[in-house]
Amino acid sequence: MGTAWQHPVLVSCVATGRTIKDRFKTSHQTSLPEAKVTERPLPHCVSLFLPEFPLWSPAVQPELKVLGCVAKGSIGPVLKVLNCAEQKIFALKVLPKGEVLRRNTLKQCKEEVSIQRQLKHPFIQCLGESWQGQRHLFIMCNYCRYGDLHSLWMSVKQIEEGTVRLFAAELVSVLVYLHNLGIIHRDVKMENILLDERGHLKLSDFGLSQHLPFGERAYTICGTLQYMAPEVLSGGPYSHSADWWSLGVLLYALAVGEFPVSCARDHISMLEFVNQADFIIPESLSQGLSFLLKELLCKVPRQRLHHFHQFQSHIFFRGMTFDPLLLQKYPVDLVLSMRKSEDIDLSETHVFEDFDCDFTETLQFPRPA
Numbered sequence: 001m002g003t004a005w006q007h008p009v010l011v012s013c014v015a016t017g018r019t020i021k022d023r024f025k026t027s028h029q030t031s032l033p034e035a036k037v038t039e040r041p042l043p044h045c046v047s048l049f050l051p052e053f054p055l056w057s058p059a060v061q062p063e064l065k066v067l068g069c070v071a072k073g074s075i076g077p078v079l080k081v082l083n084c085a086e087q088k089i090f091a092l093k094v095l096p097k098g099e100v101l102r103r104n105t106l107k108q109c110k111e112e113v114s115i116q117r118q119l120k121h122p123f124i125q126c127l128g129e130s131w132q133g134q135r136h137l138f139i140m141c142n143y144c145r146y147g148d149l150h151s152l153w154m155s156v157k158q159i160e161e162g163t164v165r166l167f168a169a170e171l172v173s174v175l176v177y178l179h180n181l182g183i184i185h186r187d188v189k190m191e192n193i194l195l196d197e198r199g200h201l202k203l204s205d206f207g208l209s210q211h212l213p214f215g216e217r218a219y220t221i222c223g224t225l226q227y228m229a230p231e232v233l234s235g236g237p238y239s240h241s242a243d244w245w246s247l248g249v250l251l252y253a254l255a256v257g258e259f260p261v262s263c264a265r266d267h268i269s270m271l272e273f274v275n276q277a278d279f280i281i282p283e284s285l286s287q288g289l290s291f292l293l294k295e296l297l298c299k300v301p302r303q304r305l306h307h308f309h310q311f312q313s314h315i316f317f318r319g320m321t322f323d324p325l326l327l328q329k330y331p332v333d334l335v336l337s338m339r340k341s342e343d344i345d346l347s348e349t350h351v352f353e354d355f356d357c358d359f360t361e362t363l364q365f366p367r368p369a
């Protein structure tokens with residue numbers, strides 16, 4: 001679970017013609033069976049969230065048992081649930097509608113679903129169903145029992161270079177894929193990278209992602225402070241290069257055991273910290289990794305590494321493939337040696353008749369083992 005400052009921030013929307021308010025343009029139709037709930041016009045609190053979140057009545061909603069609370073999340077919890085019909089475990093992100101509207105994040109929530117649904121890549125967490133009840137929005141996806149990269153990092157603190165190289169290649173592969181589609185993620189951080197059954201990475205949480213065609217620039221100050229590029233912290237203009245800075249911060253932390261710049265209170269002080277920072281790269285790191293980190297943590301966006309061919313020919317990746325299928329060939333021992341949370345006493349689980357209303361009680365549940 002992240003502390004307050006680890007939650008992503010949306011500091012402000014600068015009026016540039018491409019503010020967060022006019023970003024929404026994708027209209028996605030899901031294949032979910034939409035319940036014929038009423039002949040009357042839908043209430044505003046329902047239609048607002050369509051079509052990304054189809055309305056499910058209790059009659060067609062999957063029967064879910066709550067097994068625990070995985071994370072608190074900035075808007076609502078992520079629960080671990082059992083789909084009784086399929087006897088399969090899922091992660092369920094629950095977003096209270098009131099909170100979504102209060103924080104003015106309606107378009108972000110819709111964009112999260114529409115973007116994530118169009119993505120298909122071995123290192124991206126794919127989306128299951130999304131739907132709405134009267135009070136909540138629900139986003140379901142496969143449960144990753146090894147948790148996220150942040151938990152792994154917290155338990156080992158420093159990751160040896162071979163594994164850093166593998167993770168780096170997986171993330172380069174996924175960021176190149178996203179950027180080629182004209183999508184900027186804007187919240188690349190350890191907490192948003194899940195670990196799959198074989199210990200490989202799954203980028204998740206597209207809550208701040210944006211369609212940003214090449215040549216266009218963004219201005220919204222958003223992300224997670226410690227990972228935000230200087231041009232994002234200063235209010236733009238910025239582009240896809242900002243994700244490469246975040247990758248630099250992440251790889252530095254994995255390899256060195258601490259962040260390159262300590263975290264500030266707000267984006268203004270964070271920008272000062274970053275501008276003053278003279279990244280010290282320990283001599284224990286190989287020359288290749290040291291070059292890679294310096295070239296990713298380059299304060300001038302256009303001089304930062306960002307082309308795929310720059311990674312392909314980089315000394316740190318010598319002899320390394322970027323083909324996802326080859327990268328996935330071997331399991332990642334470091335991850336598989338971690339404790340898994342799969343043994344569940346189902347007699348201890350809770351079933352809610354009206355899941356939409358009752359789920360909040362589950363916040364008292366312990367984090368799953």
Ligand SMILES: Nc1ncnc2c1ncn2[C@@H]1O[C@H](COP(=O)(O)OP(=O)(O)OP(=O)(O)O)[C@@H](O)[C@H]1O
Nearest residue numbers: 007070071073074075078091142143144148191205
């Ligand atoms: N499919 C999953 N399997 C296992 N754990 C998950 C899964 N999805 C999310 N989590 C856990 O829940 C945490 C929060 O998830 P996510 O980032 O999607 O929610 P959020 O509400 O956007 O949180 P935040 O606002 O803090 O970023 C993740 O860091 C991860 O530890």
